[in-house]
Amino acid sequence: MTKREKELQGLRHRINRLEKLRDQAIRDLVMTESRLPALRKRHKQLTDTLLRRETAKLRPTITDEQIKHELFPGLAAVGEQFIRESASMGACDYPTPPAKKEAPVPADAPVMTKPSEQNDGLDVPEYLDRSRRLQTLPDPKTKEKKAERRAVEREVQQADLTGKRRKMPLTGKAAFDAIRDSR
Secondary structure: OOHHHHHHHHHHHHHHHHHHHHHHHHHHHHHHHHHHHHHHHHHHHHHHHHHHHHHHHHOOOOOHHHHHHHHOOOHHHHHHHHHHHHHHHOOOOOOOOOOOOOOOOOOOOOOOOOOOOOOOOOOOOHHHOHHHHHHHOOOOOOHHHHHHHHHHHHHHHHHHHHOOOOOOOOOHHHHHHHHHHHO
């Protein structure tokens, strides 16, 4: 093997090793980008829970009885006196309100029909009725649709990371080069 062949073989090995390292770095980056939002969300949840617990420990616990006695010191005596007086008077003699009576309907009153039964020609045409169109669409929450959306998100993320979603230059020689390279 000549000196140049050895050098060429060494270069091939270095290129292969660097390409493997690049692919591994892209895989690591994609994995990190996909896991990071979930980790941040969990971190926020745990922080909020811990903060709530700590602030609850710092707050003094006050019962309703303590609040009543601090705000209205004579309330207990007044309440007991009221209970004694009402017990001595017997049952409550408050008048009950009269029951509501419905107004009589005259015999010659027109019969009202539901609006859906009346056909006045002003209905929304089928091609403009959004609710009817939405009912005919497939359910977006099915497993197949979710899997399809995840696959598209992964493709977009991979394209972002590898630089395949870069915008085309709008003017000049760079635009011509981008058009030529895209074919």
